[in-house]
Amino acid sequence: MTAQAAVVATEVQLRPPAEVMRLDRMGASFQTRISFTRRLIRRMHRERWRIERTRFDLDDKGYGTALYVVTTPECCYSLVCFSHYLEPEQRTDRVIAEAWDATFSLFDGVPTVADIERLAEQTPKQEAGRFQASELVLGRANKSLRLFGRVVDSLAQGNQPDANAINAVGYLMRSTAVYANGKFGMADRTRYADRPELAPPYQAEMLTVYLIRGFTLDLVEHLASCRDPDRAVALDRRLKRHLGIGNATGLGMAPFLVSHPVLIHNWFQARETALAKIRSIEVATSDRQARFRVLLAQTERHVAEWSTGDERQTARIAALREDLRLVTKWAAEGSEIFHRPAPWDALYRRAQGAVSIEGQELLVSLLFEPYPELIDELGEALQVDHEEIFDPSMTVAEMCAIVESHYSWALAVDFADPQESQYFWYYSEEKIEPRRGTRRGEPGVEKEMKIAVARDVHAFRVALGEAHGDETMAAFLMRHAELRHVARRVQIGAHYAYAEIQGNVISESCSPIDILRGKLAFFGASKFDPKSDLWTRITMYQGAPLDDELDAGDADDWCFPVKPVIVTCTSL
């Protein structure tokens, strides 16, 4: 049945950056239709990408080499997988790890035997390896000790693993780093940014992670089959789909976001534009209402199945369940809200006053779902394809005006209070792991990362105040070279409303995990499982089509997946 066209009449304004870019709201973000994983799966489906396992030389312990070749309409990419033995005392999600259960390279094209031999030398070394422009992505993953062996055991005994256990963890392996864009000699993004399938942000990385998920599913079946060829069964397809790929993420994402203001503007601007479009719809037709209700009900189950050991997130999930009950009540069939003009706007406004921030952001995600024709195109232009030009002819007075109007959030921070500069961020000599230390007490302050935007803007404003208003930035910066990066940044902030995380990242009150979640939601992450306020685990691609399901049915029906009800056995 063809969906009835949405009529957009009213014009709802975008939510302001002062609301959207606050840490607490970033830290309540959810995946949406424009998230990078969603976008990639849609393209794979639309273009009928083919994924073939062309090599699977793994021994009966699962160690060896595998190769997956992806054929798109224009290009080929290959995931080269190396599965290794890992000493238990070396098992860590941290950047400082030296060994992993599996390591991966995404190769541009189909690698030769010589390429694979070279990668077999380099890929397991990860950060210590050197790569070529033929490699696009480097990654690694470790088995989930809670689940991996348990799944193999069940399959080898001819049984399906417990769906509850699968749901509780959500993945067989957890990636602990995914590198691209020229790291360690790999291809710069400019090499492939003009390819439609890889032009939007992080598509090469998301493809890699998707392929790793497929490898983990093949690996458990292989191990089960090796252990007991006669009794082993294949993993039920529905359970397979409910297994995503895990990821452990730490502090590194936060400095990345701070240092890419135009990029994050594009992401948030797209999401806010999407929300404004939906809120501007004059009438919610019955078919769109129905789609929304179906998804809302599924999301209630999804949230009910979401558990974490983190107390703060557990409390938030509990609140979220209540929030969803309220939204369900407001959006019930025949509800008065749908008799008003702009009903989705009314629903959002009602939620703003009554549910948690996490509930509001979940609603934002759900509101996008019934309207792919309005939303999905917004996910096509999230990349940055030009350099920002600094205007040195801008005067001090003009710059002051920008600071006052766009950076009031930064000027409001009281840096006389030591708590506002409690922390510093740095790279450790241990594998360049990003870390956060206490300014008064830990060594390395003089090597602090330059990511304290609020503090920098304060210093900039003071210096501007001491200069003549008609002086150009060219002249001003001759005397204040230490503020050059701030001047450049403020000019960017003037043009890109969502360029800044409106929080003080060195404050005692800053929870970096809020920044991490904001970014991970754009990736398409779900089931956030914080391990501290600096570190989180997530699940990606849970519920997503398997590689042999990409050209079937609706490949975009997998957001907020729920635990399948199973129990069948299939011989391998």
Place this chain on the structure above:
Amino acid sequence: MHVSLSEIQTTVCKAALAVGVPLGLGEDAGWAARHMMLIGFGSFAVFVDALDAIEGGRSTGFDADRAIDGKFGPEPTGLLLSAIRAGPSACDLVTSTAATDIKFSPITLTAVDVPSVILFEILAATVGMDQGQCVTWTTGDRGRFEAICWRGSLVLIKGTPEDLLVPDPADITMHLVARKPPERGMTVNQCIQREAVEIDAATWHRVTTYADRLLVVATETSRLIGAGAGGVIDVD
């Protein structure tokens, strides 16, 4: 060894920070190095020479009061003028001249430590400009070098690419160019080279040694709580 453009850009920026250059100038140096490697022209070693000159105390910044009038000279005198420190401000001055229509004489930079670094700073700065910049200098026996940077492309008017490898200090003159340069001389456009950038390992080691100074020594405290992951070994 093979190095990516991204590595070049970020490593030069970090190395500049490590020798005491402010972040904004380091960012410009990183962009300049990237642009140089992008067009496959010049030598990466000039950037390391420029860092060495700062680190070794042979190069310094400039007198801002004189620079505002378009005359960049080392301050204190007797040292060389650091291309990394002076280049961005010289580019700013030329660009702001174009925007404000204030008529300047050509901008001069005296005793620049590594002239070709300034050239690539200009090249990067012109990517988004509607106008170009002409830069000239004279070194040793090789005579006059003149090039026009136009929207990220480089046109050699006088001299040869080999002139960019000469490490001798020189006085530089810069001025605005309002029209696209004629297609005479050697023209090098952006994006000629996007695949492999080869840098000799010794040169790369020199720059990464600087950059690595920004790394903080690990302590047991930082290892355990600095990254926030809890225990180091995972069992789940």
